[in-house]
Structure formats: C-alpha cells, structure tokens
Amino acid sequence: MEQVEQKQLTPDTFIQGVKDCIPTLLGYISIGVAFGVVGIASGISVLEVFLLSMLVYAGSAQFIFCGLYLAGAPVTAVIITIFIVNLRHLLMSLTIAPYFTKYSTLRNIGFGTLLTDETFGVSVVAAGKEGRLGGKWMDGLNITAYTTWIAACTIGGVIGQWLPNPEKWGLDYALVAMFVALLVLTLASIPKEKLMHYIKLILIMVFSMYGMLYFMPGHLAVLLSTVVVATIGVALEK
Amino acid sequence: MTTSIAMVLLILGCALVTWIPRILPFILVKNMKLPKIVLRWLAYIPVCILSALVIEGFFKKDSTIVTVQWINILVFIPTLLVALLSKSLSKTVIAGVVTMAGFRFFFS
Numbered sequence: 306m307e308q309v310e311q312k313q314l315t316p317d318t319f320i321q322g323v324k325d326c327i328p329t330l331l332g333y334i335s336i337g338v339a340f341g342v343v344g345i346a347s348g349i350s351v352l353e354v355f356l357l358s359m360l361v362y363a364g365s366a367q368f369i370f371c372g373l374y375l376a377g378a379p380v381t382a383v384i385i386t387i388f389i390v391n392l393r394h395l396l397m398s399l400t401i402a403p404y405f406t407k408y409s410t411l412r413n414i415g416f417g418t419l420l421t422d423e424t425f426g427v428s429v430v431a432a433g434k435e436g437r438l439g440g441k442w443m444d445g446l447n448i449t450a451y452t453t454w455i456a457a458c459t460i461g462g463v464i465g466q467w468l469p470n471p472e473k474w475g476l477d478y479a480l481v482a483m484f485v486a487l488l489v490l491t492l493a494s495i496p497k498e499k500l501m502h503y504i505k506l507i508l509i510m511v512f513s514m515y516g517m518l519y520f521m522p523g524h525l526a527v528l529l530s531t532v533v534v535a536t537i538g539v540a541l542e543k
Numbered sequence: 544m545t546t547s548i549a550m551v552l553l554i555l556g557c558a559l560v561t562w563i564p565r566i567l568p569f570i571l572v573k574n575m576k577l578p579k580i581v582l583r584w585l586a587y588i589p590v591c592i593l594s595a596l597v598i599e600g601f602f603k604k605d606s607t608i609v610t611v612q613w614i615n616i617l618v619f620i621p622t623l624l625v626a627l628l629s630k631s632l633s634k635t636v637i638a639g640v641v642t643m644a645g646f647r648f649f650f651s
C-alpha cells in the first residue's frame with residue numbers, strides 16, 4: 306500500500322483504536338439491546354443471548370437466528386442460513402486483509418475473528434484516508450466493539466424481560482443509519498473525479514437489489530449484488 | 544439463565560460457519576499476493592456492500608412481488624442529509640433513530 310506523506314497519520318495505538326470506535330458505540334448499544342429484547346421475546350434465555358453475542362458476534366445473523374429458532378427451523382437450515390448471511394464477511398476480510406500482511410498469522414486470525422460490518426466500515430474509511438492500517442489500532446477498535454456488543458446484548462436480554470417491542474422506539478433503524486453514515490464517509494474518501502462513477506454504481510445497485518429480491522432472500526441479494534456491481538465497477542472503469 | 548447441550552452445539556455450529564469466512568482471507572492473503580485486477584475489484588466492495596445493506600431496507604418481498612417501503616425511504620432522506628452535513632456516525636444514528644421513532648409514532 307502506498308503511504309500518503311503529507312497528511313498527519315492516525316497513531317497506531319490501541320487507545321486511538323478505542324477512540325475511533327466510540328462514534329459507532331451508540332449503534333452497537335442500541336442494536337445490541339434491541340437484539341437482547343428480541344431474543345428474549347423469541348424464547349431464548351439471557352445466557353443464550355450472551356453466548357450468541359460472544360460466539361457468533363454478528364448482528365443480522367443473531368436476529369435471523371432468533372427468527373429461525375422461533376419458526377422451529379431444523380438445525381441444518383439454521384446453520385446454512387447463518388453461513389450465507391455472514392458470507393459477506395469474506396468480502397470484507399478480503400478487502401481489509403491486504404493491509405495486515407506484515408503481521409503474524411495469529412494476529413491476522415485475531416483481526417479476522419473480530420471483523421464486523423461496523424469495524425470494517427471504520428477501518429475502510431481510515432484506510433481510504435491514509436492508505437494504511439495499524440495492528441494495534443485495529444485491536445483497539447475490534448476489542449472495544451466486541452466487549453460493548455456482548456454487554457449491550459446481555460443487558461438487552463435482561464431488559465427484555467420487561468420491555469416488549471423495541472421497534473416502536475426506532476432502535477432497529479440504528480443499524481441502517483450507521484450504514485448510511487459509513488457509506489457517506491467511504492464516499493468522502495474517494496477522489497472527486499471518481500465520484501460520479503461510484504454514484505452510477507449505487508444507482509445500478511438499487512436496480513440490482515430490486516430485481517434480485519424477486520428471486521432470493523435479502524441477505525443473498527446483498528451478497529450477490531455486491532459481487533455483480535463491483536464487477537460492473539471494474540468493467541466500466543476508464 | 545438456562546440452556547441445553549443441543550442449543551450450545553447449535554450456537555457453536557453457527558459460530559464456526561461465521562468464523563471461517565472472517566479469518567480465511569486473512570490467512571490466504573498473508574501467504575500470497577493478490578493480482579492487480581482483484582485489488583481493483585476489491586476497491587469497489589465497501590461502497591457496494593454498504594449501499595446494498597442500505598438499499599435492502601427500501602424493499603420488502605410480499606409473497607410474489609417486491610414492494611417499496613416508503614417509510615424507510617422517507618426516513619432515509621433526513622438520515623442521509625445529516626450524514627452528508629455532519630460526517631458523523633453518532634449524529635447520523637441519532638437522527639435516523641429519532642426520525643424513525645417519530646414516523647412510527649405519527650403514522651402507525
């Protein structure tokens with residue numbers, strides 16, 4: 306990766322990673338609490354909410370887990386669906402991994418294990434600005450997000466025993482709002498002359514998603530549309 | 544605070560299939576160089592995946608047809624504006640949640 310010399314770079318420290326995670330925490334907390342509440346409402350225990358958030362650590366997959374569990378889906382169906390829902394992490398890891406080749410395999414497994422939509426978003430914005438990512442910074446970001454997520458889900462599970470219907474409070478929209486902000490921040494780091502190209506791709510994405518939703522569930526449409534539109538992006542490059 | 548062996552095994556199964564796609568690229572990329580064309584393709588992934596996740600909420604599948612979720616699009620507009628103007632994650636999230644709660648309060 307090329308280094309951008311003139312700009313002041315983010316220090317590669319754990320504490321800087323923690324700081325850069327803070328803006329996303331509101332999202333983690335509201336979604337985590339919402340998940341805990343939904344989990345309890347769909348009949349899983351607080352301990353299971355805790356285990357899911359610690360071991361699966363993926364918002365959308367955890368929600369889908371509850372939905373499938375409530376619907377009484379067979380074990381294989383649950384596992385295959387979770388696999389497909391989270392397959393987008395493969396693309397995210399593939400995007401982030403090239404920045405960390407100088408670190409040991411063990412550290413790399415650590416970076417990958419704690420990768421989420423949000424830490425991916427934050428690190429992509431940082432990488433877009435500076436052309437590099439630091440390992441200690443990444444650990445700070447990841448571990449802050451991870452511990453906050455587990456705490457928020459578990460607290461949500463406890464609250465869930467009293468509060469039904471988290472959707473009423475608009476908390477489910479926190480996730481989408483976070484994606485909107487991350488998208489805008491990612492676009493902000495793209496060179497001006499390429500911006501129209503990206504806007505065009507986003508318009509193509511609208512049609513791609515709409516069309517694909519006729520044939521497949523949303524999580525699969527996200528995955529396939531991403532692959533297709535990124536390929537179109539390369540093909541339309543000048 | 545209870546669980547069963549079957550449930551723990553199910554959660555572990557889900558954990559495993561989530562973990563593998565997350566770490567695999569980190570192991571592979573470390574041990575080989577990606578071709579230039581793949582790197583160019585990967586450069587589009589962030590914008591594509593984030594916009595797909597946002598756009599997913601615009602539509603809803605009703606048995607056979609895909610319908611537009613107008614409320615989500617209406618809430619998206621102020622959320623986007625706050626994101627563009629503030630360039631701040633936390634402000635955008637607050638704006639989105641408050642707008643959504645407001646819409647649900649008045650229109651449902």
